[in-house]
Amino acid sequence: GQQLNQSPQSMFIQEGEDVSMNCTSSSIFNTWLWYKQDPGEGPVLLIALYKAGELTSNGRLTAQFGITRKDSFLNISASIPSDVGIYFCAGQPNQAGTALIFGKGTTLSVSS
Amino acid sequence: NAGVTQTPKFQVLKTGQSMTLQCAQDMNHNSMYWYRQDPGMGLRLIYYSASEGTTDKGEVPNGYNVSRLNKREFSLRLESAAPSQTSVYFCASSAAYSYEQYFGPGTRLTVT
Numbered sequence: 001g002q003q004l005n006q007s008p009q010s011m012f013i014q015e016g017e018d019v020s021m022n023c024t025s026s027s028i029f030n031t032w033l034w035y036k037q038d039p040g041e042g043p044v045l046l047i048a049l050y051k052a053g054e055l056t057s058n059g060r061l062t063a064q065f066g067i068t069r070k071d072s073f074l075n076i077s078a079s080i081p082s083d084v085g086i087y088f089c090a091g092q093p094n095q096a097g098t099a100l101i102f103g104k105g106t107t108l109s110v111s112s
Numbered sequence: 113n114a115g116v117t118q119t120p121k122f123q124v125l126k127t128g129q130s131m132t133l134q135c136a137q138d139m140n141h142n143s144m145y146w147y148r149q150d151p152g153m154g155l156r157l158i159y160y161s162a163s164e165g166t167t168d169k170g171e172v173p174n175g176y177n178v179s180r181l182n183k184r185e186f187s188l189r190l191e192s193a194a195p196s197q198t199s200v201y202f203c204a205s206s207a208a209y210s211y212e213q214y215f216g217p218g219t220r221l222t223v224t
């Protein structure tokens with residue numbers, strides 16, 4: 001089946017640093033989504049991308065839909081302690097309302 | 113607005129016992145999903161329901177059954193629990209023709 005490769009698996013950074021993570025697939029996706037999961041909670045949608053080349057921001061977060069439609073990137077600027085959590089990419093290869101395929105997540109730790 | 117709710121939050125079962133995990137959404141969404149999350153594995157789809165009255169298998173359906181009781185509710189049943197089903201279970205929903213899925217807080221299940 002289709003798989004998403006998400007990297008890095010984990011990151012340990014200092015408060016104030018910028019963070020970059022990415023997700024790649026072997027096939028084309030129509031949509032890319034980025035979620036954040038706090039400990040003990042469900043994933044929360046951060047950014048949704050719908051067009052190849054699209055660049056979308058949500059506060060200090062910026063995500064891009066790769067031009068090849070096989071990858072996506074998430075950047076966090078000026079990290080703060082509450083950015084700690086697991087970040088998941090998810091892609092949807094087919095029509096809306098069907099299953100998302102999730103990456104395995106990037107665990108972010110921020111030290112102050 | 114509660115969004116997606118799940119009950120129970122925690123459950124411990126003995127091998128061979130059965131139980132039903134409940135999920136409800138108040139966003140008038142057409143599609144609902146059940147995922148399991150295991151360490152290092154990301155989120156894997158168990159079953160989904162694209163609309164009321166329909167259900168389809170996901171990536172890991174063995175050992176589970178589902179019921180789309182009405183538009184609001186989607187339940188997941190374990191008929192004979194096994195230790196391999198120890199996991200965190202998340203329910204999600206999405207609107208018709210939307211790629212954005214919204215998650216509940218999860219049910220933490222341990223099978224001994």
